[in-house]
Amino acid sequence: MYRCFTPGAGACIDSRSVRPKCIFFGLPGARVDGADYARAALAAGARLAVVERADLEGVEGVVVVPNAREALQQVALLHRDTLRIPIVAITGSNGKTTTRLLTVAALATELKVWGTEGNLNNDLGVPLSLLGLQPGIDIAVLELGANHPGEIRALCQIARPTHGLITGIGNAHLEGFGSLEGVAHAKGELFEYLKETGGLAFVNGDDKLVVQMAQRVHMGCMASSYTRAAYRAQGHLDANGFLSLEFTWASRQYMVNTQLAGLYNIPNVLAAIHVASYFGVEMPRVVEGISQYHPENNRSAIVQRGERRLLVDCYNANPTSMRAALESFFSLPSQEEKVAILGEMRELGSASRASHAEIVELLREHPDVGVVLVGKEWSGLEGDYPRFDSCEACKDSLQSYLPNGVLVLLKGSRGVELEKLLEIL
Structure with missing residues (x-):
C-alpha cells in the first residue's frame, strides 16, 4: 500500500478533500x-481507496483491509521512517495550538516548515499530518492532543518526535485523566518517549508540574529549559489589549508586539522564541515572524465590531485557562465597560461543579464587570447573573444587555459554540 503513496499528494479521510494521487481512507463512523x-x-483523482467493506473487494483502485484506521497509521509510520528532519511535538493543557502556530511562524522566517493543519492532533490527525509533509521541508511541528492516559505515548509511536515541548499542565479533561496528577503523567508521556529515544525536551521552567515531569524521567542534558527570568521577559497589554513582550537574548533587548490578546499568552510566545532560536533562527527574524502572526479559529483574537471591542478566545476552556483569561481581562486598562460572556467548561467529570463554582467566586470579586x-x-451557583442553557437561547436577550462601546470577553468550551454570538455582536 505504501508503494502507492506519493509524497506531496498526502492522504485524506474525506472524499470532498481528495487531491490527485492521494490515498483515501474510508473509515467507518x-x-x-x-x-x-x-x-x-x-x-x-485518488490513487487508492482503503476501506473495510468486503463487498468492494475487486473494485479497481480499492484495497480492503481489516481496519482502515490502523492501515492509515501504518502507512504514516512507513513514511515517517523515510523522513530525516527534526520533528517537534507540542502538547499541554493550555496553549498548545497557539504555541504551535507561533513556533511555525517564527521558524518559517528562515526554514521550510510543516505544521499540523487545523486541529489534526489525534490518532487520525497526526498520521494525516505526517502524510501531508511536502518534499523539501526542513522541520515539522506537530501538535499532540489527548484526553485519556496513554494517548500521548501512542501518538509518539506514530510521529516519533525528535524534540518535544509541554506548554503547561492544568485542570483539563479531568473526566478522562481523573486528577491534575493524572493530567501531568499523561502529558509527561512525551518526555518519557524522548528520554527513551534520545530526543530533546524543551522544558517550561516556570511550570512546576512540567519541571517535575522532566525530573521524573531524568532528562538531564537532554533538556533545554526556558523561563521568564532567564529571558528577563516582561509582558504588558497595550491600550487595545494586544500583548507585547520585552525580553533579552545574547545581551540584547528585543520587543515583540503581538496580535494576541491576554497576558496568559506570555508562556506561548516565550516557548516559540526559545524553540526557534534553538534551531538557529536569528532573533530579529523570530521577532518578525511572531509579530506577523494573526490569531485564528477564535483563539486569543481581538475583533472590533462597530463601537464594541471583542476578546474572542472561545475555542476551548478549562478551569486553568478560564481563570487566566479572566484575570488578564480584569487587569486590562480600559475606560470601557467590561462584560464577560462565559460558556461552561466541559469534560471535567466529578470536578465540574466545584470548578464552575470557583470561577463564579472569582467573578464575584469583580462586581464592576458584567457577566453572562x-x-x-x-x-444553581451563586451570583445574580443572566444565565442561558445555550447560545441560541441568549441571542435575543444579549443585544439589549450589551450597550455600544463595551469591551467583551468570549470564553468557553468549544462545544458551547460561543462563536455563534459573533453573528449579533
Whole structure:
C-alpha cells in the first residue's frame, strides 16, 4: 500500500478533500461509512481507496483491509521512517495550538516548515499530518492532543518526535485523566518517549508540574529549559489589549508586539522564541515572524465590531485557562465597560461543579464587570447573573444587555459554540 503513496499528494479521510494521487481512507463512523464514498474518491483523482467493506473487494483502485484506521497509521509510520528532519511535538493543557502556530511562524522566517493543519492532533490527525509533509521541508511541528492516559505515548509511536515541548499542565479533561496528577503523567508521556529515544525536551521552567515531569524521567542534558527570568521577559497589554513582550537574548533587548490578546499568552510566545532560536533562527527574524502572526479559529483574537471591542478566545476552556483569561481581562486598562460572556467548561467529570463554582467566586470579586453565563453547568451557583442553557437561547436577550462601546470577553468550551454570538455582536 505504501508503494502507492506519493509524497506531496498526502492522504485524506474525506472524499470532498481528495487531491490527485492521494490515498483515501474510508473509515467507518457512527453516522457515515467512508467506504460509501470510495468510488467518488477514486473518480476525483485518488490513487487508492482503503476501506473495510468486503463487498468492494475487486473494485479497481480499492484495497480492503481489516481496519482502515490502523492501515492509515501504518502507512504514516512507513513514511515517517523515510523522513530525516527534526520533528517537534507540542502538547499541554493550555496553549498548545497557539504555541504551535507561533513556533511555525517564527521558524518559517528562515526554514521550510510543516505544521499540523487545523486541529489534526489525534490518532487520525497526526498520521494525516505526517502524510501531508511536502518534499523539501526542513522541520515539522506537530501538535499532540489527548484526553485519556496513554494517548500521548501512542501518538509518539506514530510521529516519533525528535524534540518535544509541554506548554503547561492544568485542570483539563479531568473526566478522562481523573486528577491534575493524572493530567501531568499523561502529558509527561512525551518526555518519557524522548528520554527513551534520545530526543530533546524543551522544558517550561516556570511550570512546576512540567519541571517535575522532566525530573521524573531524568532528562538531564537532554533538556533545554526556558523561563521568564532567564529571558528577563516582561509582558504588558497595550491600550487595545494586544500583548507585547520585552525580553533579552545574547545581551540584547528585543520587543515583540503581538496580535494576541491576554497576558496568559506570555508562556506561548516565550516557548516559540526559545524553540526557534534553538534551531538557529536569528532573533530579529523570530521577532518578525511572531509579530506577523494573526490569531485564528477564535483563539486569543481581538475583533472590533462597530463601537464594541471583542476578546474572542472561545475555542476551548478549562478551569486553568478560564481563570487566566479572566484575570488578564480584569487587569486590562480600559475606560470601557467590561462584560464577560462565559460558556461552561466541559469534560471535567466529578470536578465540574466545584470548578464552575470557583470561577463564579472569582467573578464575584469583580462586581464592576458584567457577566453572562451560557450552559447548564452554571445553573444553581451563586451570583445574580443572566444565565442561558445555550447560545441560541441568549441571542435575543444579549443585544439589549450589551450597550455600544463595551469591551467583551468570549470564553468557553468549544462545544458551547460561543462563536455563534459573533453573528449579533
